Structures are given as C-alpha cells and as structure tokens.
Amino acid sequence: MKVSELERMSRSAVSEISALSDAGKLEEYRVRWLGGKGLIRRARAAIKEHQGPERVEFAKGVNRVAEEITEVLARAADRIEDEATARRIAEDWIDPSLPATAPRRGAPHPVRVVELRCVEIMGRLGFEQAEGPEVETSYYNFDALNIPRDHPARDMQDTFWVDEQRLLRTHTTSVQARLLAQAEGRPVKVVVAGRVYRNEAVDATHLAMFHQLDGFWVDQGLTFAHLKGVAVHLARELYGDRRVRFKPKSYPYTEPSVGIDVECGLCHGSGCAACHESGWVTIMGAGMIHRNVLKEFGYDPDRVSGFAFGWGLSRMTTQMYGLAKLRPVYRGDLRLLRALDGRPALCV
Ligand SMILES: [Zn+2]
Known part of the structure; x- marks a missing residue:
C-alpha cells in the first residue's frame, strides 16, 4: 500500500462522510476506517513493510x-445528532x-350572587347586614314572633327539632326577634340573609334547606x-321597570x-307557564310588624312602628337565572354552576 493511495481513499471518504445524514451509515464508515480490522489498523501494520525514509513518510x-478521518467522523456525528434534535424539535x-x-377559577x-345584590341594594337604603344562629330557640323562632303554640308552622312535620326547646330555624325572621331583643327600645334597620330549614318532602321546588332574606x-x-316605597324600590332595582x-x-x-x-x-302580564298563567310572579311577603311583637320587645306600639319583608333567596335565584327547578342549584353540579357563571340574571 502506498501513502498516495491511502490519501486518495481518505479524500473520497471525507467527502462521502460530510454528505451523510444517517447515524447507521456513519458507523459503517467508522468501522471501515477506525475499527479493529479497519484501514488505519491495516495501514499501521503495513508500516514495517517499508524501509528507510520511505517508512517514515x-x-x-x-x-x-x-x-483527519477521526476528526471528520466526530464532526459528522455531532452534525447528525444536531439534525436529529432539530427534527424532533420541529x-x-x-x-x-x-x-x-x-387554570379554572371558582365563582x-x-x-x-343574588344575596350580595339584594344586600347591596338594601345597604344603599341604610339597612345594615346582620346574622344569627341557625340552631334557634323556639322563643325567637316562634313565640316572640306572635306565632302561637297551636300554629301549624310549629308542627313536628314542618320543623326540625334539636330537643324540647331548640330547633333549626324555619325562617331568618328569628334574627329579627334576636335583634329587637338586643336593641332595648332603640331603632333598628337591618337585613338578614341565611339558611333556613323545613321538614318538607323534597321535590323539584321544595327542599329541606334553602336560603331566605329578611x-x-x-x-x-x-x-x-315607607314599606311600599322600600318594596317598590327593591323590585325596580332587581327586576327593572315592571309593574x-x-x-x-x-x-x-x-x-x-x-x-x-x-x-x-317572560309574558309581560299576558300569562305563561313560568307564571302559572297569572301574568305575575310573587317576589316577597311583607307587612307592618305586629303590635304584639313590638310589645314583646319593650317598644310602645303607639309610639313606635316598623315593617318587615322577606323573600326566598333560593326561589328568587331560580327565577333570575331562568331555572325551572330549585334542587339543581344545591346539588353542586359543576356543569350547571359553570354554565351559570357570569350569566346575566334573567329577572323572570
Ligand atoms: Zn308569564
């Protein structure tokens, strides 16, 4: 073998290796040149066949x-790996x-939403928000509110009794009684929202627990x-300019x-399924506070008067969101709650 021959072979190998794009082919070149039985090893073995200055050359x-071949193979290996990485990235x-x-956020x-809206409207009229216990005495829930012992609301069927004296409040009006008892004859102007409990057979429109606002x-x-003024203002704020x-x-x-x-x-008074063909939707109950209730808390009903109003916050929510049933609102079904999130109230 002559040096010139080896160099000629190496020149063509260098240009072929530079054009390779396949790691398998590159390995073939490496074995052919640098492997145990490769060209370089054989050329080194052939050195001893030469003599004198020729041997050195x-x-x-x-x-x-x-x-040169080692360097070209290494460069080609880097290049092929870079190309493979670039392909993967692409x-x-x-x-x-x-x-x-x-991430999904809660709402x-x-x-x-309806409670906050109501409390905000009432707040602008000077009503302060108050709270009271959900486990209530029969005195604040019934006796103090002029609900006699033989009233059907006190029936075991309608009330969850905790023991002889205590029950789960059946209305947020119990908080009115507590606040009047604490007021000691001073004026009171308050709004109360919260959970109430009824021992009712659960169906599409009745639940054992729901929300009220008083x-x-x-x-x-x-x-x-004054009662009329406040009630009409509330209705206008909540439902717009309707009769x-x-x-x-x-x-x-x-x-x-x-x-x-x-x-x-929906029907603007002409009657539809949503309003049971009446053209009207009941939104609240109200009245002038009974003289007996005022007297119970030490107010002189000839000098002091008052009015109270309340509504089913849960029922109002179903009306405002256009839901036919009450129960899905409390089921915690995320599909329904997500569908309602941000949806404008319909004000049925
Ligand atoms: Zn209608």
Whole structure:
C-alpha cells in the first residue's frame, strides 16, 4: 500500500462522510476506517513493510489520514445528532409565546350572587347586614314572633327539632326577634340573609334547606307608605321597570300583611307557564310588624312602628337565572354552576 493511495481513499471518504445524514451509515464508515480490522489498523501494520525514509513518510502519512478521518467522523456525528434534535424539535414544536392555559377559577354561587345584590341594594337604603344562629330557640323562632303554640308552622312535620326547646330555624325572621331583643327600645334597620330549614318532602321546588332574606325597620313614624316605597324600590332595582302589585296576605307577625308581585318578565302580564298563567310572579311577603311583637320587645306600639319583608333567596335565584327547578342549584353540579357563571340574571 502506498501513502498516495491511502490519501486518495481518505479524500473520497471525507467527502462521502460530510454528505451523510444517517447515524447507521456513519458507523459503517467508522468501522471501515477506525475499527479493529479497519484501514488505519491495516495501514499501521503495513508500516514495517517499508524501509528507510520511505517508512517514515508512510508512517507520517498514515497518522495524518488517521487524524483527519477521526476528526471528520466526530464532526459528522455531532452534525447528525444536531439534525436529529432539530427534527424532533420541529415535530414536537411548542410555541412558547402562546399564553398559558389558565387554570379554572371558582365563582360565587348563584344564590350568593343574588344575596350580595339584594344586600347591596338594601345597604344603599341604610339597612345594615346582620346574622344569627341557625340552631334557634323556639322563643325567637316562634313565640316572640306572635306565632302561637297551636300554629301549624310549629308542627313536628314542618320543623326540625334539636330537643324540647331548640330547633333549626324555619325562617331568618328569628334574627329579627334576636335583634329587637338586643336593641332595648332603640331603632333598628337591618337585613338578614341565611339558611333556613323545613321538614318538607323534597321535590323539584321544595327542599329541606334553602336560603331566605329578611329586612326590617323599626323606628318612630314609620307607616305603610315607607314599606311600599322600600318594596317598590327593591323590585325596580332587581327586576327593572315592571309593574308591581300588592295583595292582602296573612302572616302572624305582621298586620296588615301583603304579598308583593312583579309582572312576569317572560309574558309581560299576558300569562305563561313560568307564571302559572297569572301574568305575575310573587317576589316577597311583607307587612307592618305586629303590635304584639313590638310589645314583646319593650317598644310602645303607639309610639313606635316598623315593617318587615322577606323573600326566598333560593326561589328568587331560580327565577333570575331562568331555572325551572330549585334542587339543581344545591346539588353542586359543576356543569350547571359553570354554565351559570357570569350569566346575566334573567329577572323572570
Ligand atoms: Zn308569564
């Protein structure tokens, strides 16, 4: 073998290796040149066949070719790996400039949305928000509110009794009684929202637990005109500019008592399924606080008067969100709650 021959072979190998794009082919070249039985090993073995200065020249030539091939193979290996990486990146490409996927955020429950809206409207009229216990005595829940012992509301069927004296409050009006007892004859102007409990057979529109909202105002000189003014303002704020009507009702703790209706938002008074063909939707019960209730808490009913009103916050929520049933609101079904999130209240 001559050096010139080895160099010629190495030149063509260098140009072939530079054009390779396959790691398998590159390995074949490495074995052919640098392997145990490769060209370089054989050329080194052939050094001893030369003599004198020719031997030195040949040995130098073999070393040069060995170095060059080693370097070319290493460069090609790097290049092929870089190309493979570039291909992988191109295939799995992620655009890092895209905005991240936002995690799902929670939202206020629809009942809470309506509650906050009501409390805010009342707040602008000067009603302060108050709270009371859900486990209540029969005195604050019934006796103090002029609900006699033989009243059907006190029936075991309608009330969850904890023991002889205590029960789960059946209305938020119990908080009115507590606040009047604490007021010691001073004026009171308060709004109360919270859970109430009824021992009812559960169906689409009745639940054993639901939310109510109560407001009341006790002071000198309050008349039925004040009640009407507050109720109509509330209805306008909640339902827009619709007709409002008052109808006679009977509640034990108010006298006189009224039910307050607004015109149905779907049929505008002509009658539809949502309003049971009446054209009206009942939104609240109200009345002038009964003289017996005022007397119970030390107010002189000839000098001091007051009015109270309340509504089923849960029922109002179903009306406002256009839901036919009450139960799904409390089932915690995320699909429903997500569908309602941010949806404007319908004000049926
Ligand atoms: Zn209607």
